[in-house]
Amino acid sequence: MxxxxxxxxxxxxxxxxxxxxxxxxxxxxxxxxxxxxxxxxxxNDFDSCTGVWLDRLGQLVCLTRQQAGAMIGSRELADDDNIYRVCLKYKAFVNSCRCTPDEIIEATKIIFGATQVVYSERRDTPATIFLSISAPFSDMVMSILGTHDLIVRPAGVKVRVDCSTEDAETFGFVDLNPRVAGFGEGKFAQSIN
Incomplete structure (x- = not known):
């Protein structure tokens, strides 16, 4: 040549x-x-690859589209790259996470692209984690979260999840972030437990 x-x-x-x-x-x-x-x-980037390349990442994580379909109860939904991507991220964190509160918060942010995650535990309900997640959820992801558990958590611990597409509890500047409450309407993030 x-x-x-x-x-x-x-x-x-x-x-x-x-x-x-x-x-x-x-x-x-x-x-x-x-x-x-x-x-x-x-x-090889979870967020930008599609199709066959996403399937190859599935081989690394040990979750095929068929297994993802069985996990979420719909093989057709697993054929959607965005849904399969969420399943792959969940499986990757389940494989490697020690389930400390910081890791659960970080995993939730990465899996769902959450803008805010509030983690809490209550004395009156032992072995239960309460998560409030604000993220730009698609309708398909919201339907899966309503019927299946794709939240990283320790074995034997229940998770109560409150999903929102808006950061309705947190004060923020609405002109910069439309998913927050405006001045005088929301709590400061430091005051939310």
Missing amino acids: GYEVLKETPLSVEKMSNLDGIIWAVAPEYENASLFLGGLENL
Whole structure:
């Protein structure tokens, strides 16, 4: 291939060494290869890959689309890349999480893209975690959360989840974040337990 490029392209630079000529000849192919290899990183990203590449991530996490369909009760829903992505993130965290409160909060934020997660435990209901999750949930994800448990938690512990697409309890500037309560209508985040 390099021979063909050298044969077809006239060299007009005087006093070019043979090594410089070879590097100059293969530079476009190297640039194309660099661009291709640079794009491979995005193919293994949970949030941006789709289709077959998402299935390959499923092999790493040990959750096929068929298994995800059995987990959420609908094989057709598991064919949707966004739903399968949520299932993969859940499975990845279940495989690696020690279920400390900080890890549960972080996992919930990453799995659902939550803007706010409030974690609490109450003395009157032992072995129960209460989570209030504010996230841009799609209708399909909301329907799955209503019927299936995709919240990372310790074994034997119940989770009571309150899902919202708005941060209705927290004060914020509505012009910057439309999912918060306006001035005088919401509590400051530090006062919410």
